[in-house]
Amino acid sequence: SQQGEEDPQALSIQEGENATMNCSYKTSINNLQWYRQNSGRGLVHLILIRSNEREKHSGRLRVTLDTSKKSSSLLITASRAADTASYFCATDHSGYSTLTFGKGTMLLVSP
Amino acid sequence: ETGVTQTPRHLVMGMTNKKSLKCEQHLGHNAMYWYKQSAKKPLELMFVYSLEERVENNSVPSRFSPECPNSSHLFLHLHTLQPEDSALYLCASSLGLDTQYFGPGTRLTVL
Numbered sequence A: 001s002q003q004g005e006e007d008p009q010a011l012s013i014q015e016g017e018n019a020t021m022n023c024s025y026k027t028s029i030n031n032l033q034w035y036r037q038n039s040g041r042g043l044v045h046l047i048l049i050r051s052n053e054r055e056k057h058s059g060r061l062r063v064t065l066d067t068s069k070k071s072s073s074l075l076i077t078a079s080r081a082a083d084t085a086s087y088f089c090a091t092d093h094s095g096y097s098t099l100t101f102g103k104g105t106m107l108l109v110s111p
Numbered sequence B: 001e002t003g004v005t006q007t008p009r010h011l012v013m014g015m016t017n018k019k020s021l022k023c024e025q026h027l028g029h030n031a032m033y034w035y036k037q038s039a040k041k042p043l044e045l046m047f048v049y050s051l052e053e054r055v056e057n058n059s060v061p062s063r064f065s066p067e068c069p070n071s072s073h074l075f076l077h078l079h080t081l082q083p084e085d086s087a088l089y090l091c092a093s094s095l096g097l098d099t100q101y102f103g104p105g106t107r108l109t110v111l
Helices: none
Strands: A005-007 A010-014 A019-024 A029-037 A043-050 A055-058 A061-066 A071-076 A085-093 A099-101 A105-110 B004-007 B010-013 B018-025 B031-037 B044-050 B053-057 B064-070 B073-079 B087-094 B100-102 B106-110
Touching: A005 A085, A010 A019, A019 A105, A029 A061, A029 A071, A029 B100, A043 A055, A043 A061, A043 A071, A043 B100, A071 A085, B004 B087, B010 B018, B018 B031, B018 B087, B031 B073, B044 B064, B044 B073, B053 B064
Parallel strands: A010 A105, B010 B106
Antiparallel strands: A005 A019, A019 A071, A029 A043, A029 A085, A055 A061, A061 A071, A085 A099, A085 A105, B004 B018, B018 B073, B031 B044, B031 B087, B044 B053, B064 B073, B087 B100, B087 B106
16 A cells, blocks of 8 residues: 555644644655545645655745655654644555545644 | 536435436536545546546446536536535636546535
């Protein structure tokens, strides 16, 4: 299976702290994306990083990609209670017509 | 708002009922997807339509029947469902394999 695996499964932090989530995958990718899902709602795209990129920023988000280790990390800096959600990585593998989503990390940010 | 709408947002049906879920996008995308999200399970891809043709059907039971009459609309017809089919059904659309835009989902309960 090409399915990505997020780590940790759940993360609980205080407001203002940084949150780091990791994603590992098994076969080579064209790009890797991170999505966020609030409880019971649809997923929202956060950021896309291509296989030839190593780091990307968007606001308080920083994504890194290490293709040699087949892993990516999502860092949320200065977290807020509103960041509470599930975060998924999704990978685009050559030869596959769709993205492959991981199981997600549940992030809880307490005020 | 992602530009992808789904109706209804909530649906309760008996095992003998026939119902349909509707998804609509006016983003100019050329691919549409149905996903199933059950509690504590990864996002499961059910169907993919690219340019209105079905390109992938991940061994979904025949009691789920998709229909894509044009590039903006996608339906999921449901009949004789089982209680284990209760889940959040998400529709998404994309232009190629870059970013998928998700609808808010339909919460389905099968009694």
